Amino acid sequence: MNMLGIEPLPNRDEQAAIWYLNIVEEELSDDDQKEFEIWLSHPENLKAFEEAARLWNDADRASEMPEVIQLRSAALQDFNHFSQRWPRRLSRPAYLWGSIAATLLAIVGSTALLLYQPVQRYQTGIGGGRVVVLDDGSSLALDADTEVEVRLGRNRRDLTLTHGRAEFDVAKDPLRPFTVAAAGKMVVATGTAFSVELLRNEFLATLYHGNVAVLNEQDEKPLIPSPLRPGQQLAVSLGNNTKTVITSVDPANAMAWRTGQLSFENEPLTSAVERMNRYSRRKLVIASSVAGLRVNGVFEAGDSNAFVEAVTALSPLQAVYGDGQITLVRKHN
CATH class of the missing domain: 3.55.50.30 (Phage tail protein beta-alpha-beta fold)
Structure with missing residues (x-):
């Protein structure tokens, strides 16, 4: 059966994008709903539709980015314009649907580039150590048996400590927050120096200079009422009974592993x-x-x-x- 009464589009991703926009922007008739269910029954179509929905929703996360605003607006304007000119969905010409689909796929591409930055992984083995300078001028020193994932985007700098310990010397860039996530916790900074360590039962964040906020990664709520001060260490127990303790540390002792x-x-x-x-x-x-x-x-x-x-x-x-x-x-x- 031809989708929406038009010649089949050559690309399944385009079909998925059009179906998704129809469902979001208009109510489907009973006939269209049946046609959609038949189309969706194909496993590859279902996969394409889920991907279109995910990427369109991801564009909401990038809604303040000018590139995405422009593309989303163009797609919706085209859709509304064609809806008014051809009020019966089944009579709309195929080339118009292709135009909308092309705009939607451009949104998918730009959103992927803006939100899904390449991941760089830096790691050390048993007894090893490593210092890495990032493209933004920040540096990180990895302790032995440590791994850090780095994503540098246009609006954010997101790092993840998967295991071990690392010190982060952050290049100042107030417009691009620098975050380090580990075990469901997140340290947020702009220009400062701090370390994050993962032990089997504990998360540790130590501030050397500047200031950082420590948040719960899932809801981004502060773990402590005020930012850490230089010379302070936050310890958060991992497990069912979460406990947070702030202590004063000697920076020289805290950084002794670097030597x-x-x-x-x-x-x-x-x-x-x-x-x-x-x-x-x-x-x-x-x-x-x-x-x-x-x-x-x-x-x-x-x-x-x-x-x-x-x-x-x-x-x-x-x-x-x-x-x-x-x-x-x-x-x-």
Whole structure:
């Protein structure tokens, strides 16, 4: 059956775009609704229609971009003009539908370019480190065993820390917010320096200079009532019982990992071990009974043996050496 009483359009994406605009802008008659359901019953048509709907809705997110405003307005003006000139949908000439479809597909293309920026991934392996300078002049320093995804757009700079720790030195650009998302949290800045770290059970944001806001990524509501101040660290527990704690930190200690040292001050043993493990393939493992112990000291990154010697000398711990790992357990009297 010919769609809308016209010769079949050569492109399924064009058909999907026209159907979507008809449904959004006008009510379908009973006959048109039946024809649409027949057309939609084809799996490839359904896929094309869902994609057209998604991209048209995505254009709403870019509604302040001049390129999208112009194209959307043109498509709607053409549609309304043709609706008035040919009030019966079934009698509208095929070339007019092709004109509307072409405009709709231009919106899809421009929206994709504006909203879906290429993703650059930067990562390090066990014991590695890396400094990257982005096209906007910002730089990021990656700790060992870390990955960061970067999307630089015309109106936003969106980064995602998937695991590990990274420091971000942000080039000032008030018109393009710089955001770092991790574990459902989001740090927003314009020109500043801060770090974000993901541990197994904790999200950490540390501010070195400037200011940042920390939000819940899903609803963009602030996690804390006011922005962090330089020298402050926000810790957010991950899991069902979310807890936020702000503490003051020594920037030099907080950045010690940049020079190959790990500085711990009253650090939970679990967190200290997780950080040490980023630098060594011989993993440290701790028994649940000693997870609550605290660690103090400065250690060379990757020197697991020195770390084990120190914590077993200063805490009620003993080391059990196995194949490829060292297990820390409570010392027996």
